Amino acid sequence: MATTAAVVxxxxxxxxxxxxNTNATWLASRLADRGIRVxxxxxxxxxxxxxxxxxxxxxxxxxxVVTTGxxxxxxxxxxxxxxxxxxxxxxxxxxxxxxxxxxxxxxIQEEYPEFDHDVEAGSRYPAGAQILPNEAGIAPxxxxxxxxxxxxxxxxxxxxxxxxAEEFSGDTRSRTAYSQTPExxxxxxxxxxxxxxxVRVGCYPTPNHRRIRLVxxxxxxxxxxxxxxxxxxxxxxxxDDSTATSE
Numbered sequence: 001m002a003t004t005a006a007v008v009x010x011x012x013x014x015x016x017x018x019x020x021n022t023n024a025t026w027l028a029s030r031l032a033d034r035g036i037r038v039x040x041x042x043x044x045x046x047x048x049x050x051x052x053x054x055x056x057x058x059x060x061x062x063x064x065v066v067t068t069g070x071x072x073x074x075x076x077x078x079x080x081x082x083x084x085x086x087x088x089x090x091x092x093x094x095x096x097x098x099x100x101x102x103x104x105x106x107x108i109q110e111e112y113p114e115f116d117h118d119v120e121a122g123s124r125y126p127a128g129a130q131i132l133p134n135e136a137g138i139a140p141x142x143x144x145x146x147x148x149x150x151x152x153x154x155x156x157x158x159x160x161x162x163x164x165a166e167e168f169s170g171d172t173r174s175r176t177a178y179s180q181t182p183e184x185x186x187x188x189x190x191x192x193x194x195x196x197x198x199v200r201v202g203c204y205p206t207p208n209h210r211r212i213r214l215v216x217x218x219x220x221x222x223x224x225x226x227x228x229x230x231x232x233x234x235x236x237x238x239x240d241d242s243t244a245t246s247e
Contacts, residue, residue, distance in 0.1 A: 002217050003170030005031050006040040006058040010051055010069035010079050011152060014043050023068045023157055030161065035170035036064065037215075046070055051082030059086065059147055064168060066161075069152030071139035073118035079149060080142070084126040087144050091124045096131040097140050098123035104138040132163045171217045175226040179210045181234040186210065189234055197225035209236065 007027050013019040021043060028038045039062060044050045051070070058065045070079030084091045101122045108115045117138065125131065125142050132141035132148075137156035141163070142149045148164060150157045179186060183205055193214070194201045199222055200215040214229065216222040229235055 002037040002172055003035065003064075004039045004062040005036045005064040005066060005168070006042065006062045007031075007038060008042050008044060008051070008054050008058065008065060008067040009152075010044055010046060010067060012046050012076070014069075015045055023152065023154055026154070026158065027066055027068065027161070030165070031064075031066070031168055032172070032174075034165070034168045035172045036168055037170065037172045046076040046078055048078050048082045048085060051079055052086040055083055055086035055147055059145070062146075063170075064146055064148065066148045066150065068150045068157050071141070071149065071151045073121040073139075077139075080125055083142075083144055083147055083149055087126060087147065089126040089128065089144065092127050093120070093123055094125045094129065094131060097125055097142075100131065100133055100140045101138055104134075108138075132160050134160050136160075171219075172215060173217070173219060173222055174213055174215045175222060177212045177214070177226070177229050177238065178236045179212060179234050180236060181210065183210050186212070186234060189229075189232060193225050193229050197221050197228070199225045 007024055009021055009024050014021050024041045028041060031038050040058060042054050044054050055065055055067065067079055070077050081091065098119065101119050105117045105119060122139060126144050129142040129144045132143065134140045134151060134156050136159040137151055137153060139151050141151060141160040143164065150160045183203055186203060190201050190203055193199065202213040204211045214222060214225050230238060
């Protein structure tokens with residue numbers, strides 16, 4: 001059975017199109033690299049009820065839920081409140097979070113003495129949460145059960161993800177082949193490799209070729225499907241027949 005994940009990106013600015021949702025792409029790619037099958041990506045507004053509903057639903061359906069955005073001490077930073085509501089945990093002052101926030105604020109104030117930050121608000125997390133240090137910013141992330149809560153600023157999100165990257169591991173693997181054949185002419189071939197070897201198949205047009213991606217949790221089936229596909233006349237010769245990688 002596949003290890004699955006859902007990504008929840010939080011922010012009115014994403015829904016308004018004011019900010020490109022690069023966090024979703026980055027997270028989906030990194031999770032897939034670690035063998036996780038990403039099944040959903042959702043964008044939700046800065047509203048407790050909307051975030052909580054998404055986290056509660058997806059947390060029941062998937063091995064991991066990763067949220068990004070809505071951490072901090074401003075009025076629209078409500079992700080921590082929403083995760084607490086979704087998991088039915090009280091919010092509480094967290095000493096480790098407070099120490100991290102205070103240290104980050106003190107460092108900023110060395111250069112900008114007038115800088116102000118609500119340390120109290122920024123230190124409240126769901127009861128029992130594991131605090132994830134944020135070496136690139138002020139707001140720490142956290143882990144609550146299978147829910148991983150990351151900041152929204154890309155640099156900070158990436159830094160906090162790296163703290164727990166090793167916790168994400170699955171068996172999904174993929175192989176990629178290429179073809180110059182028009183996509184509509186590949187239908188029979190793609191159906192045959194899927195049915196013959198029980199692998200998932202995707203075909204993605206690019207300006208120069210068609211990229212054919214085989215995906216499976218069964219390493220043997222994936223290897224057999226890939227070897228068979230490369231022998232078909234519609235498929236381009238492979239210059240670098242690398243070993244299977246995570247999806």
